[in-house]
Amino acid sequence: MTSAAHGPCPAVGEDEAGGLLTIDLAALVANWRALAARVGSAETAAVVKADAYGIGIEQAVSALYGAGCRTFFVAHPVEGRRVRAAAPDAVIYVLNGLLPGTAAAYRAHDLRPVLGSLEEIEEWAAFCRAGAGRLPAALHVDTGMNRLGLRVEAAVQLAENTELLGAFTPSLVMSHLVSAEEPDDPINARQIAAFSHVRERFAGVPASLANSSGIFLPQAPHFDLVRPGYALYGGNPTPERANPMRPVVQLEARVIQLRWTPDGETVGYNGHWTAQGRRRIATLSVGYADGYLRTASGTNLKAGGEAVVAGVRCPFAGRISMDLITLDVSAVPEGAIQRGDKVTLIGNGLTIDEVGKRAGTIGYEILTSLGRRYHRRYLPATV
Template sequence: MTDLSRTPHGGRLTVDLGALAANWRRLAAEAAGAETAAVIKADAYGCGIPAAAPALRAAGCRTFFVAHLSEAVSARAALPPDAVIYVLNGFPPGSAEAYRGADLRPVLGSRDEVAEWAAANRAGRRPAALHVDTGMNRLGLSVPEAMALAGDPVLADVAPSLVMSHLVSAEVPDDPLTARQVGDFARVRAAYPGVAASLANSAGVFLGRGPRHDLVRPGYALYGGNPTPGRPSPMRPVVRLEAEIAQVREVAPGESAGYNARWTAPSRRRLATLSLGYADGFPRSASGRGEARVGGVACPFVGTVSMDLIILDVTDAPAEAARRGAPALLIGDALDVDAVGRNAGTIGYEILTGLGRRYAREYRGG
C-alpha cells in the first residue's frame, strides 16, 4: 500500500519500470527473431518518456516510435545517440532540418512528403521510413502508390530504412481484413528488397509469423494493456493509481450527491470523496459506472465525476479503511487498465494516455 501522506496532490501514480522492461522482453521473446521496437508516443502512454525510454533501452530496445516531432526531441534527450527514433504522424512541411539536426527519422506517407525529404536529403542522406496504407485510410501511401514508388529513382535520396503499415483489427484474430492486409503488405515488401519491413503492433505480435516481418512495434502491451482480449493477459501491470480519501460523510435516503443531483441515495449510505477528477485524466464517462477499491472492497462511483473530485459509495467497505486520509485504489490489482476502461465506457488506451500531470509520481525498478 502506498503512503499518500504529505503528497502534494490527492493521487499518487506509481510506474513500475521493472514491469515495463519485463513486458518488452516478453514481447521480444514472442516476436521470435524479429527486432522488437517500442512505441513511446503520448509521453510513453502516460508513463513519461524521460523515465520509460531509458528503462526500455536498458532492457535491450534499440528502435523507438513517437507520434510528433516534439516527442521525438524529448526521446532523443532521454536516449543515447545510437538509438533509432521514428516519427509516425507524417512529415510537416519545412521540418527536414529539424529531423536531420536531431538525427530523427520521418515516416513518409505521401508523394509530397517523399519529394520534400528527398530534396532536403541530397546533401547527406539520412534514413526515413515509408508508410503504406493497407486498410486504415488515415495516413500513408496507397498500395499502388507504394508499388510505383519502388521503381522511382527518387528512392536513392529518400534512403528508406523501413517500410511499414498498420493493422486495423489485430486484436480480432480471425478478422478477414487482417489476412488481406498481410497479403497486400507482403507484395509491397517484396518490391523493396533489402529494406526492413514492419506491420505488427502489440496484438499483431501474437498473430503468428505472418505479420511479424523484420521489426514489431508494440505500444499498449508494454504498459500493461492486454494484447489478447478474451484471453488472460500475458503482460505485467505497469501503472498503479491511488487517491487519498479527502472526506467521509453519511447521507440519508433521498439525498443526492454531485452535480445535477444525478444520484440519489436509496438508503442511508456512507460516501467518501477523492481528490482527483477529469482534470487528472480520469474520464467523466466513468460517472455512475466506475469503481475504486477501498480496503479491498469494490466501491462504486456515485454522482458525476467532476473536475477535481470523485465520490464513492463506501457503505460496504470496512470502517477502518474508509476514513479520511486512507487510500482508495483506482488502477491496480483487479482494476487493470482494461477493466478501468470498460467501466468508463472507453478503452484502456485512453485511460493510460490521459494520466494526469498533477499526480505525485513514483518510479520503481528503473
C-alpha cells in the same frame, strides 16, 4: 519535468497530492522482453508517443534502452527530441510524418520521418539532394486504415522510381493493422497479403507491420521489426483472453472526506445518483482534471467506475467533477477507512482495460489522459 501532453508540471509532494501514480519500470522492461521473446529474430522496438502512453518518455526510454531496445517510435518531432536526449544512439521514427519545412529539424536531431505521401517523399528527397546526403526515412503504406500512407498501387510504383528512392535511404517499409485485436477479422489476412506484396518490391529494406496485438495474431506477421505500444504499458493485447502482460501503472487517490447521506438525497452535480437507504460516501481528491474521465460517473441508471477500498470494490456515486470523485463505501467496515487514506482507482485487480470499459472507452485513453497533479513514484527497472 515536462509533458508534451500536459505542459510544465512542478514536482508534487506525496503528502500534498490528491493521488499517487506508481509506475513499475521493471514491469515495463519485463513486458518488452516477453514480447521480444515471442517474435524470434525480429527486432522489438517500442512506441513511446504521447509521453510514453502517459508514464513519462524519459523514464520509459531509459528503462527500455537499458534492457536492449534500440528503436523507438513517436508521433511528433518534439517527442523525438526527448527520446534522443535519453537514448543518444537510438533509431527514432516520427510516425506523423514530415510537416512542410521541417526537414532540417529532423536532420539536426537525427530523427527519421515516416513518409506517407508522395509530397512528403518528394520534399525529403529534395532536402537530401540539396546537400544533406542520403538520410534515412521510413515509407508508410496504407493497406486498409485509410488514414496515413501510400496506397498499395502507389507504393508499388514508387519501388520503380530510382530517381526519388536514390535521393535518400529507405530504412523501413511499414503499415498499420486495422483490427489486430480481433484475430478472426478477415481484414487481417488481406492486410498481411497486401503488405507482403509491397515488401517484395522493396528488397533489402526491413519491414514492419505488427503492433501489440499484431504480435499475437496466428499468422505471426512479425517481419523484421515489431512496434508494440499498449502492451508494453500493461494493456491487454489479446482482449478475448487473459492478459499476458504485467501491470505497469497503479493509481491511488486520497479520501478527503467521509459522510453519511440520508435515504433519498442525491450526490453530485444534477442529482443523477440518489441514495437508496442511508449510504456512506467517500470523497476522493481526483477528478476529470486529473485524467479520470467524467464518462466513468455512476448513476442510478448506469454503473460507472469503481475503487478498491480496504479490499472491497466500491461503486462511484454521482458525477465525476473536475477535482473530485464520490464513492459509495457503505460495504466497507466503518473503521477500515479514514480521512487521508488511499484507495485504488487502477490496480489491485482493477485493470487499465476494465477502467477504460467502465468509462465507455479504452485503456489507451485512460493511460494517456493521466494528469500531472499526481505524485509520481517510479519503481526502478531491474535489468
